[in-house]
Amino acid sequence: MSATLFGLLGAALVGIGLFGMLVGTQPLMRIVCFNLLGSGVFLVFGAVARRGGGAGFAADPVPQAVILTGLVVAFAATTLAVALVLRLAGNEDEDRH
Amino acid sequence: MIAGLAVDVLLAAGSLGLALGVIRARRVFTAIALFIAHGLLLALAWVRLDALDVALTEAAIGAGLSGVLLLAARHRLARGGSERTTEAPGRVATIFIGLGCACITVALGYAVLALPKPAPGLAAEVAANLAATELGNPVTGVLMVFRGLDTLLEAAVLVLAVIGVWSLAPDATWRGTPGAPWPAVTDGPRALLARLLPPIGIVVAVHILWVGADAPGGKFQAAAILAAMGLLVWFAGLVRVPPTASWPLRATIAAGPALFMAIGLAGLAVEGAFLAYPEGLVKPTILIVEFVLAASVAAALALLVMGAPSRDAPP
Amino acid sequence: MSLLADAFTILAILAGIGFFAAGTAGLLRFPDTASRLHALTKADHLGLGLVVIGLLPQAGSLANTLRLLAVWALVLVASAAAGPMLATLTRRAEPET
Numbered sequence: 001m002s003a004t005l006f007g008l009l010g011a012a013l014v015g016i017g018l019f020g021m022l023v024g025t026q027p028l029m030r031i032v033c034f035n036l037l038g039s040g041v042f043l044v045f046g047a048v049a050r051r052g053g054g055a056g057f058a059a060d061p062v063p064q065a066v067i068l069t070g071l072v073v074a075f076a077a078t079t080l081a082v083a084l085v086l087r088l089a090g091n092e093d094e095d096r097h
Numbered sequence: 098m099i100a101g102l103a104v105d106v107l108l109a110a111g112s113l114g115l116a117l118g119v120i121r122a123r124r125v126f127t128a129i130a131l132f133i134a135h136g137l138l139l140a141l142a143w144v145r146l147d148a149l150d151v152a153l154t155e156a157a158i159g160a161g162l163s164g165v166l167l168l169a170a171r172h173r174l175a176r177g178g179s180e181r182t183t184e185a186p187g188r189v190a191t192i193f194i195g196l197g198c199a200c201i202t203v204a205l206g207y208a209v210l211a212l213p214k215p216a217p218g219l220a221a222e223v224a225a226n227l228a229a230t231e232l233g234n235p236v237t238g239v240l241m242v243f244r245g246l247d248t249l250l251e252a253a254v255l256v257l258a259v260i261g262v263w264s265l266a267p268d269a270t271w272r273g274t275p276g277a278p279w280p281a282v283t284d285g286p287r288a289l290l291a292r293l294l295p296p297i298g299i300v301v302a303v304h305i306l307w308v309g310a311d312a313p314g315g316k317f318q319a320a321a322i323l324a325a326m327g328l329l330v331w332f333a334g335l336v337r338v339p340p341t342a343s344w345p346l347r348a349t350i351a352a353g354p355a356l357f358m359a360i361g362l363a364g365l366a367v368e369g370a371f372l373a374y375p376e377g378l379v380k381p382t383i384l385i386v387e388f389v390l391a392a393s394v395a396a397a398l399a400l401l402v403m404g405a406p407s408r409d410a411p412p
Numbered sequence: 413m414s415l416l417a418d419a420f421t422i423l424a425i426l427a428g429i430g431f432f433a434a435g436t437a438g439l440l441r442f443p444d445t446a447s448r449l450h451a452l453t454k455a456d457h458l459g460l461g462l463v464v465i466g467l468l469p470q471a472g473s474l475a476n477t478l479r480l481l482a483v484w485a486l487v488l489v490a491s492a493a494a495g496p497m498l499a500t501l502t503r504r505a506e507p508e509t
Contacts, residue, residue: 290489
């Protein structure tokens with residue numbers, strides 16, 4: 001039951017995050033929405049993991065490990081995006097001087 | 098059963114509401130604050146999904162470190178006042194984008210509802226082979242043994258991300274100190290936290306790393322806590338970060354993936370397969386890799402939050 | 413004996429929930445940031461404290477007892493540090509209130 005509910009939440013988060021990312025005007029806002037989208041994808045996958053539980057495990061450990069990996073990689077992508085945004089803003093400063 | 102369902106519905110509704118709040122927010126600060134709250138609710142959702150390892154990582158990295166990173170970036174942009182914004186799509190375009198996103202959500206939701214029963218999974222295989230890894234936590238077993246290659250590549254991604262962020266430094270601060278330096282504070286809450294928490298945080302991180310073999314926890318959660326402790330001291334201006342040109346700093350970041358790769362190659366030579374661990378020494382080998390990886394990942398995470406060397410003056 | 417412990421747990425946690433509810437109401441209803449912070453930190457300190465005290469009889473082992481107390485202590489430190497920081501920021505942002 002929790003698996004289906006949170007899977008549906010994940011589906012909703014994907015739509016919300018994608019919408020925010022496409023219509024947003026401020027770069028940081030779009031990065032935040034990109035993270036919402038990512039958490040939605042992870043939740044859908046988490047629902048699959050929960051449903052795949054068995055053999056004494058409450059949830060399938062393989063998707064869980066992949067979600068863990070994904071969270072760290074998504075964070076790395078976010079830092080790179082933020083660094084790009086900061087650098088772009090800095091460049092504009094230099095142009096003005 | 099009913100109580101559990103009620104908790105699930107509350108968590109899902111709260112998380113959905115916060116996500117809608119993020120995209121409706123006018124100010125970036127509001128959006129980030131709501132996003133952090135959303136991350137914490139998601140961590141609870143992961144607990145309800147019996148994914149405790151993911152819950153710890155979501156709270157530490159998804160909400161904690163990402164939140165700090167975004168808030169610091171917003172602060173620097175707000176003071177610079179020169180954030181590049183793009184033009185908002187027109188009314189019609191917005192409606193079509195909304196419809197498209199709604200279609201994706203509906204399709205995904207349908208996919209979730211249409212998942213096959215009984216659910217296919219690898220839980221039985223993991224259970225059958227976990228004894229060979231000498232580990233008690235199946236997720237650590239998958240991360241370090243069954244899908245060790247993924248973990249190795251992930252550690253490499255972190256190194257590449259650090260290289261990417263550093264290479265965005267402007268010429269003036271090329272090879273300089275990461276991030277915008279913070280002035281030293283000697284009293285007040287920031288100094289208190291920077292002095293009080295790191296010893297506790299280091300103990301908690303080592304504990305989480307150590308129990309990760311048999312219980313929820315492991316190197317990524319431990320590394321996130323260590324990185325947070327480092328950042329706390331950095332925000333209080335009590336530590337000098339070596340410049341990005343420093344070889345010891347670079348070696349710290351690369352040591353974990355390098356050792357992991359070396360052990361993988363040794364496995365190829367001795368056992369005949371990449372990342373095969375020596376028989377009888379599986380757990381000691383994994384523990385050594387985990388400890389060195391945790392140190393490297395912690396350094397990489399902290400440096401990623403600090404960002405590229407910059408001339409920006411801190412507040 | 414265990415009945416007494418259970419009753420104590422239920423009472424203490426209910427009291428804690430009461431403080432959390434009051435704190436949340438304060439957060440939503442109070443007019444300015446300083447008093448909202450006041451409501452919030454009260455909920456953190458007393459509400460969580462009562463929940464932790466209520467859970468102590470159920471901890472089962474000394475290690476779990478110490479973990480529960482450590483959680484409380486860490487939240488106390490964090491909110492004691494975050495409260496003044498937010499208050500200072502607010503005073504800078506809205507000097508007249």
